Amino acid sequence: xxxxxxxxxxxxxxxxxxxxxxxxxxxxxxxxxxxxxxxxxxxxxxxxxxxxxxxxxxxxxxxxxxxxxxxxxxxxxxxxxxxxxxxxxxxxxxxxxxxxxxxxxxxxxxxxxxxxxxxxxxxxxxxxxxxxxxxxxxxxxxxxxxxxxxxxxxxxxxxxxxxxxxxxxxxxxxxxxxxxxxxxxxxxxxxxxxxxxxxxxxxxxxxxxxxxxxxxxxxxxxxxxxxxxxxxxxxxxxxxxxxxxxxxxxxxxxxxxxxxxxxxxxxxxxxxxxx
Amino acid sequence: xxxxxxxxxxxxxxxxxxxxxxxxxxxxxxxxxxxxxxxxxxxxxxxxxxxxxxxxxxxxxxxxxxxxxxxxxxxxxxxxxxxxxxxxxxxxxxxxxxxxxxxxxxxxxxxxxxxxxxxxxxxxxxxxxxxxxxxxxxxxxxxxxxxxxxxxxxxxxxxxxxxxxxxxxxxxxxxxxxxxxxxxxxxxxxxxxxxxxxxxxxxxxxxxxxxxxxxxxxxxxxxxxxxxxxxxxxxxxxxxxxxxxxxxxxxxxxxxxxxxxxxxxxxxxxxxxxxxxxxxxxxxxxxxxxxxxxxxxxxxxxxxxxxxxxxxxxxxxxxxxxxxxxxxxxxxxxxxxxxxxxxxxxxxxxxxxxxxxxxxxxxxxxxxxxxxxxxxxxxxxx
Numbered sequence: 028x029x030x031x032x033x034x035x036x037x038x039x040x041x042x043x044x045x046x047x048x049x050x051x052x053x054x055x056x057x058x059x060x061x062x063x064x065x066x067x068x069x070x071x072x073x074x075x076x077x078x079x080x081x082x083x084x085x086x087x088x089x090x091x092x093x094x095x096x097x098x099x100x101x102x103x104x105x106x107x108x109x110x111x112x113x114x115x116x117x118x119x120x121x122x123x124x125x126x127x128x129x130x131x132x133x134x135x136x137x138x139x140x141x142x143x144x145x146x147x148x149x150x151x152x153x154x155x156x157x158x159x160x161x162x163x164x165x166x167x168x169x170x171x172x173x174x175x176x177x178x179x180x181x182x183x184x185x186x187x188x189x190x191x192x193x194x195x196x197x198x199x200x201x202x203x204x205x206x207x208x209x210x211x212x213x214x215x216x217x218x219x220x221x222x223x224x225x226x227x228x229x230x231x232x233x234x235x236x237x238x239x240x241x242x243x244x245x246x247x248x249x250x251x252x253x254x255x256x257x258x259x260x261x262x263x264x265x266x267x268x269x270x271x272x273x274x275x276x277x278x279x280x281x282x283x284x285x286x287x288x289x290x291x292x293x294x295x296x297x298x299x300x301x302x
Numbered sequence: 303x304x305x306x307x308x309x310x311x312x313x314x315x316x317x318x319x320x321x322x323x324x325x326x327x328x329x330x331x332x333x334x335x336x337x338x339x340x341x342x343x344x345x346x347x348x349x350x351x352x353x354x355x356x357x358x359x360x361x362x363x364x365x366x367x368x369x370x371x372x373x374x375x376x377x378x379x380x381x382x383x384x385x386x387x388x389x390x391x392x393x394x395x396x397x398x399x400x401x402x403x404x405x406x407x408x409x410x411x412x413x414x415x416x417x418x419x420x421x422x423x424x425x426x427x428x429x430x431x432x433x434x435x436x437x438x439x440x441x442x443x444x445x446x447x448x449x450x451x452x453x454x455x456x457x458x459x460x461x462x463x464x465x466x467x468x469x470x471x472x473x474x475x476x477x478x479x480x481x482x483x484x485x486x487x488x489x490x491x492x493x494x495x496x497x498x499x500x501x502x503x504x505x506x507x508x509x510x511x512x513x514x515x516x517x518x519x520x521x522x523x524x525x526x527x528x529x530x531x532x533x534x535x536x537x538x539x540x541x542x543x544x545x546x547x548x549x550x551x552x553x554x555x556x557x558x559x560x561x562x563x564x565x566x567x568x569x570x571x572x573x574x575x576x577x578x579x580x581x582x583x584x585x586x587x588x589x590x591x592x593x594x595x596x597x598x599x600x601x602x603x604x605x606x607x608x609x610x611x612x613x614x615x616x617x618x619x620x621x622x623x624x625x626x627x628x629x630x631x632x633x634x635x636x637x638x639x640x641x642x643x644x645x646x647x648x649x650x651x652x653x654x655x656x657x658x659x660x661x662x663x664x665x666x667x668x669x670x671x672x673x674x675x676x677x678x679x680x681x682x683x684x
Binding site: 087091092093094096099102103104106107111112113114115117118119121122123124125127128129131132135136137138139140141142143144145146147148149152153156159162163165178181182183184186187188221223267290292294296 | 416437670
């Protein structure tokens with residue numbers, strides 16, 4: 028499948044007001060009381076598709092590790108108080124699937140939309156599902172986004188989420204538009220594959236990739252790093268669903284590349300792409 | 303290649319195993335329904351799972367473990383087959399109740415953890431460990447269509463030979479955030495009677511329930527149902543209500559039929575979503591009328607939420623397991639609570655459990671917040 032457009036937002040923790048202001052400049056959609064998570068997603072999706080004639084049978088897939096975590100955190104602060112009343116928008120904002128509805132509404136898309144999670148590999152698994160639907164002609168175009176808020180506002184967040192490299196988790200909204208049309212594409216996703224060990228992975232990958240990007244856990248996998256070291260690109264920014272960012276990093280280079288993602292249980296997913 | 307349901311399980315308000323559930327369901331009639339309901343809802347207007355009196359965290363784990371292991375047992379999977387299960391989960395509130403418990407303990411100085419987890423991926427990891435699965439779990443969050451969408455994906459992957467077998471789990475347990483949210487949206491019934499498509503319906507009654515479905519590329523029993531087709535479309539009308547015309551709901555059902563090259567006359571029954579909310583009563587009724595008009599045929603309609611409560615993201619697999627088990631026991635379940643039709647209702651739902659052959663073709667319809675509409679057709683006819 029071929030990549031036709033991309034867009035990325037990667038910022039240190041910014042307020043919902045700032046993103047709302049940016050959104051207001053490009054869309055009339057009313058997200059006045061909506062979560063930062065929703066706004067980040069809609070903003071990224073609109074910018075990723077601004078020069079695209081959207082396909083009639085577009086599938087929208089949003090991958091997220093934490094969902095609308097800032098709103099969940101806010102709701103949790105009062106949920107156990109006696110006589111607490113959950114306000115409608117506070118509830119709607121923690122209903123994480125609303126994000127894909129708002130993206131669909133902003134784009135006036137009528138096809139399927141999904142929010143998907145798979146611990147530490149949310150983007151990779153979502154892209155795999157989207158690719159499958161494209162393969163079986165269930166959809167004709169894919170808009171896939173990886174959206175996560177910075178965890179800065181969640182007290183002691185390191186207690187709950189494993190970080191391999193002590194990275195700061197930023198606000199992120201990274202998007203790709205893909206279909207089977209090769210003309211004028213930015214690149215091609217050639218293959219997405221799962222492996223259950225680094226040994227199996229290393230035995231099955233080519234030795235000729237121009238560039239290799241690694242997610243946080245793969246960066247700390249000595250077997251992989253020692254074997255592939257010379258081609259590994261430096262990955263600076265980080266956010267929850269970082270896989271999308273790593274793929275966008277690789278699109279900066281010409282050639283045939285590999286992205287390797289690993290989770291904490293030694294599950295691996297590779298994405299092979301050609302630019 | 304076909305995808306068959308070779309094992310399933312359900313834990314819900316009327317039992318924690320299919321035998322008890324069918325026994326209890328058979329004992330409900332339209333005459334006893336209201337009386338039963340008063341008993342069920344006496345403490346809270348909510349269909350609760352009984353006999354799992356643990357902390358929210360432990361309760362979540364125990365119920366999930368029960369449905370997973372029961373379904374695996376029924377499908378008679380070998381250890382190798384169990385480890386080869388691809389895992390698909392669907393839920394609306396995920397593990398919100400456990401996080402509420404952790405927050406409470408934290409605020410009362412009983413724990414130094416404010417949450418159990420950030421994000422929901424750890425639930426998948428819990429199931430991966432339960433099954434010793436080689437595969438990474440994927441969680442679907444599409445509100446009330448979460449588990450049916452998960453099931454549709456899993457079956458298609460089996461059909462296209464991407465995977466051999468899968469487990470699909472729908473889960474929804476009580477939590478204050480969801481109950482309070484529905485309450486603040488004024489969607490909950492005050493009369494405490496669940497009445498889909500009824501003139502006197504005054505809203506939803508939420509419930510908790512978990513179910514698991516094992517899908518395989520070969521049938522194990524003669525009566526195993528197979529996946530025929532499905533459809534998922536987005537209704538952009540509103541975040542919380544369907545397009546009042548009913549057209550997007552009609553399109554989901556009609557597309558599922560088209561994808562299967564079937565007509566309404568080929569269906570033995572439609573299981574409606576039927577939440578009992580004013581908007582759903584009206585829009586789904588219009589959608590069904592459009593479907594029957596388009597095909598110039600009608601079929602039987604039933605609704606299961608008066609039995610289970612609205613189990614949100616889990617209602618997909620919960621209602622599939624319930625209706626398939628009823629069919630295996632040779633009846634189609636009744637739509638309890640229905641007495642007086644809303645205006646222009648094009649059908650009368652099944653009013654008492656109706657004897658049926660245990661070979662059926664059924665369409666199950668689901669409608670979710672965020673306009674996520676899904677329909678799925680299952681059959682065990684040759």
